[in-house]
Amino acid sequence: MTPRPSPGGRPALPRPDDRRRTFPQLAPRDARDGRFAATWWGNAWVDALEDTALDPARLARGQAYARRGHVDAITVTPGRVVAYVHGTRPRPYRSEIRLRTLGDDDWERFLDKAAARPDHIAALLDKDVPHALEAVTGLLPAPGDLIPDCSCPDDGFPCKHAAALCYQAARLLDEDPFVLFLMRGRGEQEILAALTRRNAARSAAEAGAAAPALATVLARSVLAPTAEDTVPRPLPPLPAPLPAPAQPGRPPVHPPDPDAPDPLALDLLASEAAARAHAFLITGHDPVAALTPWQDAVRLAAAHPGSGLTASTRALYRDLAYALDRTPTELARAVAAWRQGGLAGLTVLEEPWDPPAGPFDRARPALLAADHPAFRPWRNRLSTRSLQLRYGRDGLWYGYESDADREDWWPRGTPDTDPVGALTDLLGR
Structure with a gap:
């Protein structure tokens, strides 16, 4: 069978039978x-x-x-x-x-x-x-x-x-x-x-939220002369600045083209620029400067929505992970922690510690009083067979979940100052 030509004039490789x-x-x-x-x-x-x-x-x-x-x-x-x-x-x-x-x-x-x-x-x-x-x-x-x-x-x-x-x-x-x-x-x-289609649909739904209306001033109300004008009129006040967005924007999808740069590379560059610009806008400082290479790799992968689904993004996970002597699963787990709580969330994932007496000691009685099951304590962690709460150095409780008795914990839910609130959010997902 002669391969049919691609739109660019090059012969396309025969499509393999995915079901054999x-x-x-x-x-x-x-x-x-x-x-x-x-x-x-x-x-x-x-x-x-x-x-x-x-x-x-x-x-x-x-x-x-x-x-x-x-x-x-x-x-x-x-x-x-x-x-x-x-x-x-x-x-x-x-x-x-x-x-x-x-x-x-x-x-x-x-x-x-x-x-x-x-x-x-x-x-x-x-x-x-x-x-x-x-x-x-x-x-x-x-x-x-x-x-x-x-x-x-x-x-x-x-x-x-x-x-x-x-x-x-x-x-x-x-x-x-x-x-x-x-x-x-x-x-x-x-x-x-x-899976890619489902992820794209979810991303489109998130990106489809209406942007706030931009306040404007009509040019003719400022510049059009009148008979009474003998001196320049004062300019009206500038509109109030728009509120900062809750999160960085996502770049447009770049279709693949054999004569164009790799679309994934373009997407990553745009996502990276958007994330850093957003951080400058909100905090006034660069969040990347103090990160280790591993932390920066996690941040980079976390900035790309849906990483790991397609062949290109799987290659991204593989290359980032192996360059730092990690596995793709370790990188994916770290990305989930970063998306849960940023650098603090990644620290909670990787660094168990011994919290001082206080909120951690009061957590178990609070959970029992709320009719939640008994949790086993270990350092800064409270665990059941499939649920876990980790107390961070930032004073927040981070939810984790695993298949029963597998000790394969993955970050889930939204961090909360209250362990009952963190567990309630985890159970509601």
């Missing part, structure tokens, strides 16, 4: 502990098959086949995982695992949930699946959801060839959870594009 991925044959692997998956979702995939297997002996032989690398290249399409598996005969068998794809309503719930929290987006980009997202639509298969099939004469459920394919598929899920999403019906680029 083929993975090369995986190398043999010695799973000494008998487990083929390292992630919770990879193990859940294996458990779904093992919990309904009728013959443990066939599973054991399937594990042995997988460990020895008997599974050829694996092709994943919505609802189906297919590969040729080598057995005792010269010709390999065609094995497959089928599962139900999610409906449009399920995907809408999933995308809405993912787009609502930057930590969920960051986790997906870092090849992690938050438990909260899985719970929305039941992404992972339950016992009985995986249907094995094979061209071999064995009618076991599953046969050893299909079992081997299932174990190797778990390794693919470990490396890239978007393989799981493809199995359930949506490709990676399709999901990222949907």
Whole structure:
């Protein structure tokens, strides 16, 4: 097929099929502990098959086949995982695992949930699946959801060839959870594009607020001469200055052009200029001067709305993070803290401390009196299984949230001088 020309006259590359991925044959692997998956979702995939297997002996032989690398290249399409598996005969068998794809309503719930929290987006980009997202639509298969099939004469459920394919598929899920999403019906680029659209819609809604009316003076009321004019008339007073905006403006969208600068770079430069100009207007000083390189990288990423959603912004997160020996997830978490409370919020994220007696000691009784659950204290932090309040050196309480018992805390909510107020805001989101 000849590539069709692009608008600029250059041939465009053929568009890959986002709903079909083929993975090369995986190398043999010695799973000494008998487990083929390292992630919770990879193990859940294996458990779904093992919990309904009728013959443990066939599973054991399937594990042995997988460990020895008997599974050829694996092709994943919505609802189906297919590969040729080598057995005792010269010709390999065609094995497959089928599962139900999610409906449009399920995907809408999933995308809405993912787009609502930057930590969920960051986790997906870092090849992690938050438990909260899985719970929305039941992404992972339950016992009985995986249907094995094979061209071999064995009618076991599953046969050893299909079992081997299932174990190797778990390794693919470990490396890239978007393989799981493809199995359930949506490709990676399709999901990222949907998240980008949701983020753009939210940004447009925020930018669409009406600007305050500009006070004016008619020129003719000042300059038009009259018969009585013998001396210049005094000029009317200038209108009162407009109030400072609550936040910096956002730059216009620059469409990509092969002969123009990178649109992301232009966007970042404009956002940077707007943020610093706004700070000068409000405070009279440059907020960047005293920042460390890490703090400045966090500030830069936080100034770009929706960072991390597209390929270009993912590259931004990756490059900023790796340049400072951090991970993209660490950068995304720090960005969430910066958006929550600026430099003070980032300090609360990264620096536990021992507050003096006073407001911190009174927080737990206040929370209990407001019928909130008991919080465990540690230094400047009060925690339950999934909620946390951190007391900052600025006297504010900062809300954090995690999936239950994971110790994966992400900044959430608006800081408050009252711990009950901070927790109420956190619970209301």
